[in-house]
Amino acid sequence: MDSTATPLPLFDLPSVPADVPTLPQPAAAPHSAALPALAGLDWPALYEELDREGVAVTPPLLTAEQCAELADTFDRPGLFRSTVVMERHGFGRGTYKYYADLDAVPLVRALRESLYPPLARLANHWAAQLGERSFPGTLGELTAECAAHGQHRPTPLLLRYGAGDHACLHQDVYGELVFPLQIAILLDRPDQDFTGGESVFVEQRPRSQSRAIVRRPGQGQGLVFPVRHRPVRGPHGFQRHPMRHGTNTVTTGRRRVLGVIFHNAV
Numbered sequence: 001m002d003s004t005a006t007p008l009p010l011f012d013l014p015s016v017p018a019d020v021p022t023l024p025q026p027a028a029a030p031h032s033a034a035l036p037a038l039a040g041l042d043w044p045a046l047y048e049e050l051d052r053e054g055v056a057v058t059p060p061l062l063t064a065e066q067c068a069e070l071a072d073t074f075d076r077p078g079l080f081r082s083t084v085v086m087e088r089h090g091f092g093r094g095t096y097k098y099y100a101d102l103d104a105v106p107l108v109r110a111l112r113e114s115l116y117p118p119l120a121r122l123a124n125h126w127a128a129q130l131g132e133r134s135f136p137g138t139l140g141e142l143t144a145e146c147a148a149h150g151q152h153r154p155t156p157l158l159l160r161y162g163a164g165d166h167a168c169l170h171q172d173v174y175g176e177l178v179f180p181l182q183i184a185i186l187l188d189r190p191d192q193d194f195t196g197g198e199s200v201f202v203e204q205r206p207r208s209q210s211r212a213i214v215r216r217p218g219q220g221q222g223l224v225f226p227v228r229h230r231p232v233r234g235p236h237g238f239q240r241h242p243m244r245h246g247t248n249t250v251t252t253g254r255r256r257v258l259g260v261i262f263h264n265a266v
Contacts, residue, residue, distance in 0.1 A: 034106075034107060034110060035107075035114060037062070041058060041059070041118075043118045043121075047122050053213065054201065054225065054230055054241070055201055055213050055215055055224070056223070056225075057222070057223055057224075058183075058223075060218065061111070061220055061221070062107075062185060062187075064220065066107060067185075067187040067188070067219055068187075070158065070258055071158075071187040074097065074160055078100075079101075079104055079105060080097040080098060080099055081099070081100035082097065082098050083095065084098075086165075086167065090168070091167065092165070092166045094160060094162070094165035095160050096157050096259075098154065098157045099154055099156050100154070102154055102156065108156050108260070111185075111258075112156060112260055112262065113138075115183060116138070116262055117138065119181045120135045123180050123181055126180060126231050129231040129238040130231050130238055142262060142263065143264060145177055146177050149175060149266075150175070151174065151263060151264040151265055151266050152264055152265075153264055154264055155172070155259075155264055156258070156259060157259045157261070159247075159257045159259060163250055163251065163252050163253065164249060164250065165247075165249070165250050166250065167246045168246050169202055169245065170245065170246060171227060171228055171243075171244055172261050173227065173228065174263060175264070177263050178227055178263055179262040180229075181224060181226060181227065182259065182260060183224050183225075184222065184223045184225075184257050184260070185220065185260065186217045186219055186222075186223075186256075186257055187219065187256040188219060188253075188254065188255050189218070189219045193254060194250055194251075194252060194255040195251040195252045195253060196248055196249050196250045196252070197247055197249070197255040198215065199215045199216070199217070199223055199245065199247060200212065200213070200245065200247065200248055201213040201214075201215070201225060201243055201244070202244050203241050203242070203243045204241060204242045205241055206239050206241075214248075222260075225245060226243045228243070229241055229242045
């Protein structure tokens, strides 16, 4: 972790505007058959929600069994390249671990590979609005670009919060090359496995007060949100609205989250 204007709809649903860059249709990601929920995602609706709210909540992407399978990897140290105790660094309170080799956790690899292409489509639309660089259509191509920038370490991570734990507002940047969207998937059940622990986002608006956004997903649901900023149409064209994210204090129980970040770290 590294520490107004009216939005313009991205899509006139259900059609896709001509100015949205078209990406090649990717091949199915390895093990993607284990993730049937991804095939039914309404991406135009998620794009519209991201454009309107700055954060989009998906339907459940993982089953309860898959959530438990991923949550249980936290106690298998051989799967992780590093462990961060947040309080030691002023990041909040709790612990997170970065996976070392995604081939060892095929479910995480499949999520990352399958979710990247539709998010790259949106990222390229944002890039056109902000005059920024575009992104390739497959995760493999992005990974190769990361390597050229010296970013070789995978960034998907597993977070665990207990009672009294929280995450301070931050951005997950990790290097020069930053893919502009990420996803956090809740692995536990609100109000049953834990209380509190809402996901919090703060959007800075030019010449205006910042806006707080609070979301409370259910088990297996994902939150899609910007890594650094998003475009919002203002009176003189599109503006960058910086965003940071964090987690409210967990009151009781244990809250675990899978963070899917697409660019690698230095």
